[in-house]
Structures are given as C-alpha cells and as structure tokens.
Amino acid sequence: MTAVDRPVMQKKDYKTDQEVRWCPGCGDYSILNAVQGAFAKLGKQLHETVIISGIGCSSRFPYYMETYGFHTIHGRAPALATGVKASNPALDVWVVTGDGDAMSIGGNHFIHAMRRNVGLKILMFNNRIYGLTKGQFSPTSEQGKVTKSSPLGTVDYPFSPIALSLGAGGTFVARGVDILGPHLEDMVCRASAHAGTAVVEIYQNCNIFNDGAYKGFTDKEVRDARLLFLQHGQPLLFGANKDQGLAFDANFRPCLVSGGDLGKAYVWDETAESPAPAMALATMSESEFPVPVGVFRRRDKPTFEDGLQAQIAAAKAKKQESLRDLLYAGEIWDVG
Amino acid sequence: MAVHDKHLQDLDQAVIRFAGDSGDGMQLTGDQFTRTTALMGNDIATFPDFPAEIRAPAGTLPGVSAFQLRFSSFDIHTPGDAPDVLVAMNPAALKVHLKELKRDGILLLNTASFSALDLKKAKYDKDPRTDGSLSGYRTIEVDLEARTQEALANSPLDNRARGRCKNMYALGILYWMFHRDPAPTEKAIAQKFGKKPDLVAANLAAMRAGFAYAETTEVFQTAYRVPPAPMKPGTYRNIMGNQALCLGLVAGAQKAGLQLFLGSYPITPASDILHQLSGYKHHGVVTFQAEDEIAAVCAAIGASYSGCLGITSTSGPGIALKSEAMGLAVMAELPLIVIDVQRAGPSTGMPTKTQQADLLQVMYGRNGESPVCVLAASTPADAFEVGFEAVRIATKYMAPVVVLSDGYIANGSEPWLLPDPDALPAIPVAFAPAGEPGVKFMPYARDPATLARPWARPGTKGLVHRIGGLEKADVTGNICYEPDNHQHMVDTRAQKIANIAADLPPLQTFGPRHGDVLVLGWGSPRGAITAATLRLQQKGLQVSCAFLRHLNPLPNDLGELMKGFRRVVLPELNKGQLAMMLRSKYLVDVQSHSQVNGQPFKSHDIERHLLKVFAELGVEVSQ
Numbered sequence: 004m005t006a007v008d009r010p011v012m013q014k015k016d017y018k019t020d021q022e023v024r025w026c027p028g029c030g031d032y033s034i035l036n037a038v039q040g041a042f043a044k045l046g047k048q049l050h051e052t053v054i055i056s057g058i059g060c061s062s063r064f065p066y067y068m069e070t071y072g073f074h075t076i077h078g079r080a081p082a083l084a085t086g087v088k089a090s091n092p093a094l095d096v097w098v099v100t101g102d103g104d105a106m107s108i109g110g111n112h113f114i115h116a117m118r119r120n121v122g123l124k125i126l127m128f129n130n131r132i133y134g135l136t137k138g139q140f141s142p143t144s145e146q147g148k149v150t151k152s153s154p155l156g157t158v159d160y161p162f163s164p165i166a167l168s169l170g171a172g173g174t175f176v177a178r179g180v181d182i183l184g185p186h187l188e189d190m191v192c193r194a195s196a197h198a199g200t201a202v203v204e205i206y207q208n209c210n211i212f213n214d215g216a217y218k219g220f221t222d223k224e225v226r227d228a229r230l231l232f233l234q235h236g237q238p239l240l241f242g243a244n245k246d247q248g249l250a251f252d253a254n255f256r257p258c259l260v261s262g263g264d265l266g267k268a269y270v271w272d273e274t275a276e277s278p279a280p281a282m283a284l285a286t287m288s289e290s291e292f293p294v295p296v297g298v299f300r301r302r303d304k305p306t307f308e309d310g311l312q313a314q315i316a317a318a319k320a321k322k323q324e325s326l327r328d329l330l331y332a333g334e335i336w337d338v339g
Numbered sequence: 340m341a342v343h344d345k346h347l348q349d350l351d352q353a354v355i356r357f358a359g360d361s362g363d364g365m366q367l368t369g370d371q372f373t374r375t376t377a378l379m380g381n382d383i384a385t386f387p388d389f390p391a392e393i394r395a396p397a398g399t400l401p402g403v404s405a406f407q408l409r410f411s412s413f414d415i416h417t418p419g420d421a422p423d424v425l426v427a428m429n430p431a432a433l434k435v436h437l438k439e440l441k442r443d444g445i446l447l448l449n450t451a452s453f454s455a456l457d458l459k460k461a462k463y464d465k466d467p468r469t470d471g472s473l474s475g476y477r478t479i480e481v482d483l484e485a486r487t488q489e490a491l492a493n494s495p496l497d498n499r500a501r502g503r504c505k506n507m508y509a510l511g512i513l514y515w516m517f518h519r520d521p522a523p524t525e526k527a528i529a530q531k532f533g534k535k536p537d538l539v540a541a542n543l544a545a546m547r548a549g550f551a552y553a554e555t556t557e558v559f560q561t562a563y564r565v566p567p568a569p570m571k572p573g574t575y576r577n578i579m580g581n582q583a584l585c586l587g588l589v590a591g592a593q594k595a596g597l598q599l600f601l602g603s604y605p606i607t608p609a610s611d612i613l614h615q616l617s618g619y620k621h622h623g624v625v626t627f628q629a630e631d632e633i634a635a636v637c638a639a640i641g642a643s644y645s646g647c648l649g650i651t652s653t654s655g656p657g658i659a660l661k662s663e664a665m666g667l668a669v670m671a672e673l674p675l676i677v678i679d680v681q682r683a684g685p686s687t688g689m690p691t692k693t694q695q696a697d698l699l700q701v702m703y704g705r706n707g708e709s710p711v712c713v714l715a716a717s718t719p720a721d722a723f724e725v726g727f728e729a730v731r732i733a734t735k736y737m738a739p740v741v742v743l744s745d746g747y748i749a750n751g752s753e754p755w756l757l758p759d760p761d762a763l764p765a766i767p768v769a770f771a772p773a774g775e776p777g778v779k780f781m782p783y784a785r786d787p788a789t790l791a792r793p794w795a796r797p798g799t800k801g802l803v804h805r806i807g808g809l810e811k812a813d814v815t816g817n818i819c820y821e822p823d824n825h826q827h828m829v830d831t832r833a834q835k836i837a838n839i840a841a842d843l844p845p846l847q848t849f850g851p852r853h854g855d856v857l858v859l860g861w862g863s864p865r866g867a868i869t870a871a872t873l874r875l876q877q878k879g880l881q882v883s884c885a886f887l888r889h890l891n892p893l894p895n896d897l898g899e900l901m902k903g904f905r906r907v908v909l910p911e912l913n914k915g916q917l918a919m920m921l922r923s924k925y926l927v928d929v930q931s932h933s934q935v936n937g938q939p940f941k942s943h944d945i946e947r948h949l950l951k952v953f954a955e956l957g958v959e960v961s962q
Contacts, residue, residue: 019805021817050800055641058808065805066818071797073644074807075637076667082634086641086649087797089627090600094645094797112637115630311625318620326593326760329622330586331574334523335757336378339572 012046014039019069025060030181030207034128035067037184041191047095054097055084057104060135061128061207064099078109081116084123085307092308095195098125103133106142106162114171119307120199126191127204128181129164132213150212164204165285165299169278175201176281176300180221181208186232186296193298199306206296220294233284233297238268241293249292255279257287273298345554346561352411353517353565354419357509358436359428359449361394361404364506369406371510371524377577377754378523380567381410384866385752386418386939391607391690398452398460403435412566416866418751420941424516426509428483430461437472446476447512449505451484479558483508490548494541504545511549518564521546571756578755580719580748581611584678587726589622592648594727595734595766600625600642602635603652607690608746609680612652632660636677640664643673644806646770646796648730652678655697656687658704665739666705669832671806672783672792674733674740677701677711681745683937692937693746695862696913701741702891702920708829710836712736713891715743717865720755722748725888727763732839734768737791743890745912747863747939770794774801782806782816790835840892846900850876850883853903856952858884859929861917863939864910870942875949878961882949890917893924901927906952908932910945 017039025031042052052070056062058077065072071094075083080098088096098116105113105127116123132150133139139152143164147156168176175197179187187205194201206217220229227243239249248260248268260267269280281299355372357365366387376383386407395402409419425440426447427433433448440446450468458466467473468480483505490508491501507528514521525543532538553559578586592599603613603626617626625647629635636651643649651661658679668675681697683689701713712732716722725742733740771793774780782804783792795802804816812819813828848857849872860868865886872884885900887893901907901921907929909918915931922929932948934940953960 049803051798053645053797056807065807069803071803072805072807073641073671074805074809075640076663076808079633079637079664082629082637083641083644085634086600086602086627086638086643087645088641089625089638090598090642090645090647091796091798111630112634115634311627315620315623315625319623322621324621326590329589329619330757330760331576333576334374334378335574335576336380337574338380338570 009046009048012043012048014043016049017042017069019067021066023067024063026211028210029060030130030209031061031064031128033181033184034126034187034205034207035064037187038126038191039068040184041188041195044188045192045195051093052095052097053087054099055080055087056099057109058135059101059104059133060209061099061101062104078104078107079112080104081109081112081123081125085116085119085121088121088123089308089311092122092312096123098123100125100127102127102129102131102141102143102164106164106167114167117168117171117173117200117202120172120174120304121307122198123200124194124197125200125202127164127202128207129204130207130209130213131161131216132209134209134212138212163285164202166282168202169282169285169300173202173300174199174302174304175298177202177298178204178206178296180206180217180296182221183296190298197301199304220289229293231293231295233271233273233295233299235271235273235298238270240265240268251280251283255283257283257292259292273301275300276302345559347518348561348563350563350565351413352409352415353424353563354407354409354422355424355426355513355517356405356407356422356436356439357426358403358405358432359426359506360397360431361390361392361402362397363404363428364503365404365406365428368506368510369408371527372513372519373408373752374527374577375514375519375521375523376408376410377575379520380570381412381565382415382568382570383408383410383577383752383754384415384418386747387750389691396460398429398431398457400431400435400462403432405432405436410565412568414568414570416869417939417942420943424513426513428506428509430457430463430467433467434461434463440476442475444476446473446478447509448478448480449483449509450480451482451505481512481552486548486552487545490545491541494544495537496541500538501541504541507542507545508549511546511551512553512559514546515550515553516559516562518562521550570754573756575754576757577752578719578723579750579752580716580722580744581609581680581750582615583719583755584716584722584726584742584744585612585615585619587723588650588676588730589616589619589624590723590760590763591727591730591766593622594763595648595730595768597646597648597734597768598623598625599650600627600639600647601650601652602627602629602638602642604629604632604635604657606632606654606657608682608749609652609654609657609678611749612678612680632657633664636661636664636675640668640671640673640675643668643675644671644797646794648674648676648734650676650678652680654680654682654690655684655700658697658700662705665711666707666709667808668739669705669709669711670808672737672832674737674794676729676733676740676742678742678744680749681743689937691746693863693939694912694935694937695743695745696916696935697743698890698913698916699919701743708833710833711891712738712740712836712839713743714740714888715862715890716748717860717862717886717888719748719751719753723755723758728888731766734766735791736789736835736839737794738835743862745863768794770796771799771802773799776801780804781814783811784814785831789838790831837892839889840895843889843894845896846885846887846894848883848885848900849873851881852883852900854881854883855904855956855958856880856882856906856908856949857901857904858882858949859887859907859909859921860884861887861890861911864912867940867942867945868910871945871949874942874946880953880958880960887917898925898927901925901929905956906930908949908952910934910940910948912940
C-alpha cells in the first residue's frame, strides 16, 4: 500500500458519532484507542475497511469505528467475514470478538478460518468471563472460578486461545494486553501486514465481573518480572534488567535460566516451521513462568481467497461459455 | 431396430420400474432409459427411490434401490402410480416392489440369486416363484448373472466385474421390449468409462446380448412402441430439479449482473446443488463448502453484504441450524436465497424420502417477527423459473427468499423446453453510488414503492455505515430501542414482503374459475393433482386446480378465486401446513388432504379422495 493519493489519516477520523457504551473503566476503551492509533499509522481508508463482530461487549466495536461495520450474531463473525473476504479480497476485513464469542459458541468458525488461512484479522478480546450476559464463566476462565453460574467453582478446564490457534494451523498468532497501548498498537499493525488469518488475543480487563484478572502480571509493579516480550531473533529474556531467561530442556519443557546460564535462553523465531516452541510457550503455567506477549507465530502461506480467485480465473481462461451454451448443454433435441 | 417375426404393439404410455440392490446400478439403468426415451421424443417423468445408506447389506430389504419412469405419447404429469413392467434384480427387490406391479403386468425377474440364504435375507419363508405369489403377472424369469457371464466370456474383466454388467443386460432386454434405440446409451457408456476400454466393451456387450436375447428367445413375444408425444415446438433437454434450480440461479445472477456465491454444507438431497454450482467457476460462480450449515448461510450473507448474490442450499435439518442467521438477513435487509430441498422429518427422518413439511418452519421458525419471501418449485423444470424468480425478488426487495423444493423434484426428471436466454427479463440491480463528502449515508432510506433499502457495497467511498442484528432506527440505521420505532420497523419489514404480491401475475387455473371443487396445490404434488383433476373433468365434474408458486406473500387474487368454489381441497405432503395458513388468512374452510409417508402422492389416490368430496357435495358421478 503506498501513500500516493491516499489521504493521511488521523485517529479522530475513525471515531463515529455514536456514544461509546462500554462500562467506565472497561479495557475495551484502551483497545479501541490502540486500534484507531494503528489504523491511522497504517493510513487505512474508511471505505476500504470492514469490521465484523459477533455478540458480546467486544462486538459493539464496529459501532465506534467510522468504517463499514457489521454487528452479526453470536459466534458467527468469522463465517460472515469469510464470505466478505472471499467475495471481495480487496477489502481489509477485521473481526472483533471475545472469549465467549470465539472460543465457545463460535469455536468452529474460529478454527476453520485459520485452517483455510482466510485473510481476516481477528482481534479476540479475552477477559475470561461473560460480560454482556453479566458474569458467567467463559471457556478461558481458570478452573475453580466462582461465578454466577458456578457458585461452587468451575469444573471445566480452560482453553489457551493461543494454543488453540496454533493447533488450528494459524499462520499469525499474537498476544497483546489492553493496558500496554504501544505494544498492542504494534501487534495490530503486524497483524494487518500479514496476508492470511491473523489472530491477536488481547488480555482485557472486565472491571465489573472479573476485575484484576491479569493484575498479577500486567500491573506496573510486577510487569517487568512477569511479562515475557517475544521478539523475533532475540533471546527470551525478562526482568527489569533482562537478567532472567527462558530455555527449553531436552524434552522441550520450559525452564528458567539466569546468571551464567542466561546464554542458554532460547532465541525466539516466530517464523519457525515447527509450532512446538510456540505451543510450549502458550501452554506453560502462568504461575510458574512469565507470561509471553508478542508474536508467537508468523508463517507465509497462500490465502484462501487468493486460491479461490485463482481457480475462478483459471476456469474462465480455460472455458468461455455463454448462458445459451450453459442451458443448451448435454443431450438436447428439437421438436417441431 | 428391426423386430423380426414378433408382434409389435403400440402403446400410448408405459410405466417401468427398475428395482435391485443398491449396488446393482438401478439408478444408472433408469437414467439411461430416461435419456434414450427423452431423445426419442416421448414425454417422460421419473421417480428415483433409493435408500439413504450408500451400501446397505447386499440382498436385504433396506438395500433395495428403485427407479421408476413413465413415458408416453401424450402430455403427462407424474411418473405414474403402478408400474406396467417391474424389473426385479433379486428377491428383496421383488418383495418390496411386487405389490405395486399392475395385475397382469410384466415381471422381469432375475433368478440368479434365489438360494435359501437369499430368500431369508429378503424375508421370504418360501420361494415366491413356486408358492403362487407370482400368479396374475406375466413373469419372465431370466438368470441375468449367468447370461451376462456367458456374454462376457471373452472379456478380460474378472467374474465379479462381469457380473456387475447384468444391469446393462437387463437394459438391453428392455430396449428391445420398448423398441428403444441403444445408440445414445452406447455413446454415454463410452463417455462414462472412456478411460477403461474393457469396461466400456463389457457394458456394451452385455447390453447388446440382452437385446439379442429378447429378440431371439421365445419368451419375449411382443415388443411395444410408444410413439413420440406432441410436445410444444422448441429445443428440449431432460433435466432434474436440482440441476434446473442451479441453472435458474446462474441465469438470474447473470441477468442481474451479480457474482453468484453459494455457501453450503453437504446434506441429502441438496448436495447436488453444491456439486453442480462448484462446476460453474468459469461463469464466475464462487462455491464455499463451509464447516457447518450456520457458516454456510453466514458466508452467503457476507457475500451479499459485499455485493454478490449470496445463496445457501440445504434440507430441513439445515434450515433449523440456519434460522438465526436468516433472522439476521431479515434485520440487515440484505438479499439472500435459502434453498430448502425438503426431506422426510422430523430430525434426521428419512433423508432420501420426500416430504413438504418444512413450510411452517421457513415461514415462522425464527424468533421475533421475521417475515421472508417463500417460493416453491413444483416440477423439475419449474425449478429453473423459481430460481430465476428468487433472484429477482431478493434483489428488488433486499430481502431473504426461501426456495422450497423437495427430494422428489430434486432427483426426478422431465423434458424441459429450454428458454431463449436472450428473452429472459433483465433483473435491474443498482448499487448505491459513492457518497458526497460531508453527507452522511442513510443505510435505511427506503425506496417508497418497494420499501427496499439501498445496497451499499463496502469499498464504495462515502457510504461507510454500520448494520447488524440489533433493532435500528429507520433511515439512519443507528441502534434504537424506542417503542414507536420498533413497532414501525416490524411493520415496515412485514409490509416490504407483502409488497412483493403487487408483482405477481393472476393465478392460472386448469378449468374454470368457479365450480364445485377447487384443488389447490404447491410444490411436487402438482403433477398428481393435475392428472387427477383432468380425469375428473373428463367425467364431467366441475373441478379446477391451481398451483401456488408464491407462498409468502400469497397472490392477491387467491382469496377471490377460492370464493368461486363450493369446496377447496389442498393435498400436501404434510399434516396440512398450507391449509392452516390459508384457513387463518382467508377464513375459508380449506380441506386438507394429507399424506406423510415419505412417498409422493399417487394421482389415483387424489382422484379417489376428490370423488369422496363430490359425494359429500351430493354431486353424482357418472362412471
């Protein structure tokens, strides 16, 4: 995309005349801000951009973006967006969804979008709770969580959305945090640059029903010690002085290294063919290990829409047929 | 083909049923006879009746697959009730189908597999050939297996593969019996198995041997000739319902200048629509085999949203899954075509058997007040026009249109008088033009005549807007929960669908627009109703029939038409669904004639029922 003839965009250009109706203090506000910042930086034109959502607090997002927007039904945004992208690959198609929408009721569409590598940019707001229906546990809630629908604590085990995405063949899988604005903006920009399906899981605080869900590793005081920023080509280091590292043992189990062993820290390759290192990071214990944020995986792979359009172009080049020829085909005969 | 020294008798029609094991190739055999017969200028109607199982255990009753066809020298409306000729390839086929063969009908019975085990599998206690079961029929016993093996003695194929050609041997016999030219089949077989010359040779040799066998042996004394039917001049093609529907949709999309996008998930008996449209990529058709029924309809809605013609195809269980998304299309006011090839339900039901019991589901099976247009195809060829009409309505009114077909139409076939593609009407579609800078686009500003909202394609400058499933203010499209607005929007969406009736031509009737009995129909019973009505008219009874292509909205003149008759009778393959709709809308005492056994109506059953109605009315019927 060149800047020639394309108006320079500012954050405010994406704001709509609609009153934003998330609860005061909701993490969604900072995500909206980061997305508008990223879109302005990328010079996204309003009319070329489509934002499609499902149901839930996050899915109100399209109403607050001055682009084309479609607020659809619960869980189905990736399916509808696939129809949009397949019909018009020139459009810049974004899906905004949440952990209930994408991991639960719409899990099937979420994984199949990745299997096909449709050029959708999926922003999945994960607050580990159902917000719009007022506080039931979600498929990413930690086991034992006490909620309105689990007064004795949940029995369910949670999904790791990153692991699920990797398992479904996701070609761009990343994680950001609502309150880490610049980093999140960068994740959005990098997702935008990816040709196939890009998934960004965004840790988002629901201050009403699950306040402080990520406090233990995102608060300013603990952030340096508890967050592991993945950087392509760099060793996995964390801590205020980058004096701790993450390595893998012979069985590919993660382990912490420091001091003289710091050099054993694993050098991160987001383009690695094997998803195993990314999977190991996505599934390691949140309490024992630092929490990774950044790009877990980025692989180039032909997209669904390109494959589809190529087939059509090839078929058209190979066979031209009028409507008459189509109808008057096979064994035909004349009477009278 | 010469018929030496044998009697040649003219018939005006014949009904043949091929019945055998699922693996016996009965559908292929029936299809070949149909193509040949169509090319010979007869009117023809077919009814394939096969099990849902791909290969039920060989020789068992559930594994029996049948194909009935009727051909004639006059205009026919149904594949016939009882067959004149039954070809039974094994005891199970005999057991299932013999009871339907006409008395004195011809039974061509393959005697190759009548061992005790074969009889047991077919649940025969005694050999039906010797216990009198076959008396009253003109039975011709042929060991098709042995004859075929003999005929293919020099074939390099193994025994098993040779044996599988026995359907072609049977076809050869039938071709002789009915004076058919085997040339089209020779050509078709050569095409079908072109890459396997041994297979082509064996199939053709078996067919020719069957033909020669019938010609030379004394068991076949008579051959029959059914002269061509006087059909309307024009060019014809034999067509199945699913095929015709696809062609109607493609033609409609082309006349509207739209790219066709089909989102679909495989389901019997609708899958052939996905198969066929996926072969039309050279016409720009996009097909998307989705992960499930819901994704299929949602992708189609997404395609319509971005300016394509979004279509989804399924059967009844799939409609249940798509219902929420259909409601979204109602709310978003986007064109969408939903094809429901109905099958016997509820639940999984009987996937390969026919029924018309999804009408109320597509009419009312969504949350809230969620009106959609509903059309029904009534014959295989009619499906072309209905597909085309669906495109016209969906795009003109920016609304979902449901097309009801059923298994009987989908897989049945008939000669189709091909339309002149240049004479098909254009379907004008105008996308909203780019907006002026500083002017806010109003996504729900309506055309005053149709109430359709503008179709604004993403990618167009100056038209950015948001839509969705939440209630919105008219004109602006902003979310709105105001009581008066919701009332207005519910009323508006209903009125928009009601407005479609203004486009509809007056109903056509077979017979006068007044009399004793009006038989109304929709969908596949059309043929059986027409045949029954015409026979009663010939008996001098005041009976007319009319058929509804548009079920929502109903044609404006329907109420008036019903008032012209003492009784209105409505045969349908459900428990009286359209009858219920008509009774509630018009307060007319529509009498339902219901059949829900997975089979199409037989015209004689309808005739018998109508005679009872006349008796109730005190009308004397001359026999």
